[in-house]
Amino acid sequence: AQSVTQPDIHITVSEGASLELRCNYSYGATPYLFWYVQSPGQGLQLLLKYFSGDTLVQGIKGFEAEFKRSQSSFNLRKPSVHWSDAAEYFCAVDSGGYQKVTFGTGTKLQVIP
Amino acid sequence: NAGVTQTPKFRILKIGQSMTLQCAQDMNHNYMYWYRQDPGMGLKLIYYSVGAGITDKGEVPNGYNVSRSTTEDFPLRLELAAPSQTSVYFCASSPNTEAFFGQGTRLTVV
Numbered sequence: 001a002q003s004v005t006q007p008d009i010h011i012t013v014s015e016g017a018s019l020e021l022r023c024n025y026s027y028g029a030t031p032y033l034f035w036y037v038q039s040p041g042q043g044l045q046l047l048l049k050y051f052s053g054d055t056l057v058q059g060i061k062g063f064e065a066e067f068k069r070s071q072s073s074f075n076l077r078k079p080s081v082h083w084s085d086a087a088e089y090f091c092a093v094d095s096g097g098y099q100k101v102t103f104g105t106g107t108k109l110q111v112i113p
Numbered sequence: 114n115a116g117v118t119q120t121p122k123f124r125i126l127k128i129g130q131s132m133t134l135q136c137a138q139d140m141n142h143n144y145m146y147w148y149r150q151d152p153g154m155g156l157k158l159i160y161y162s163v164g165a166g167i168t169d170k171g172e173v174p175n176g177y178n179v180s181r182s183t184t185e186d187f188p189l190r191l192e193l194a195a196p197s198q199t200s201v202y203f204c205a206s207s208p209n210t211e212a213f214f215g216q217g218t219r220l221t222v223v
Contacts, residue, residue: 009153032210043117043203043214044156090155094210101210103155 002027002095006104013081014112021076021107023091032094033074035065038106039087047089050074061085086111115139119204119215126194126222134189134218136204144207145187146171147179149200150217156203162187194222 003026013019025031032051036044048059055067065076074091091104120135138145143164148156158171162181176198178190187206191198199222205212 004155034211041216043205043216044212045214046211049211101158101212105153105155 002031002093002100002102004091004093004102004104006089006091006107008107009105010108010110012110012112015083016080019076019078019081019085019109021089021091021109023074023076023104024072025074025091025093026072027093027095029095030069033065033067034092034094034101035059035063035074035076036090036092036103037061037087038090044090047076081109081111083111083113085109117204117206117213117215119202119218121218122216123219124221126191126220128194128196128222130194131190131192132194132220134191134202134204134220136187136189136215137185138187138204138206138213139185140206140208140213141184142206142208142213143184144209145181146205146207146212147177147187147189148203148205149173150203151200159189159202191220196222198222 005024034049035047038044047063048057050057050067058064063078088106088108090106094101117138146161147159150156157173160179162168168179202218204215
């Protein structure tokens, strides 16, 4: 069965600093990979997705993620964090079907001035 | 654009009561989902639908029922509310695999 691990429950960064959120997945083939963001009291919004091709994908709000097959990872990055990026971030894996999306447990990002 | 609309936003239920969480989407998506979100647990799929008249169980369906009579609407029914159903519920729709989420319903069962 597929699984997603987000090892960091909570991360604090200073505004302007770089950010990397980790995501590891377990699945036999190459899955579809997603990063979603959830602001307080809101639903989830798609940041970016990887289906195939270039392993570095660009998303909205200046985020990017890199798929590394050898490490089964899909880490999310941003060069310079803004206070408005404070939110919870979810990595998700789709092994092939609408009912087969598995979400990680989330990483809560705090941004300090 | 309305997107995915969930009502109500908040609700308190007593044990044993029933209620329906409403979900409507105006994007003509075939796929719709109900998830529950508990602290530190991510999202768990309750039920999903691939089109009007077709529904199926997800990972945690016990205590819930759904129906899909139209493409737009996908209500979630709780028949006998239990404290374990205290959670935040999200409805989502999708044209393929990318999901669009509603703002959630925070349900407390006391």
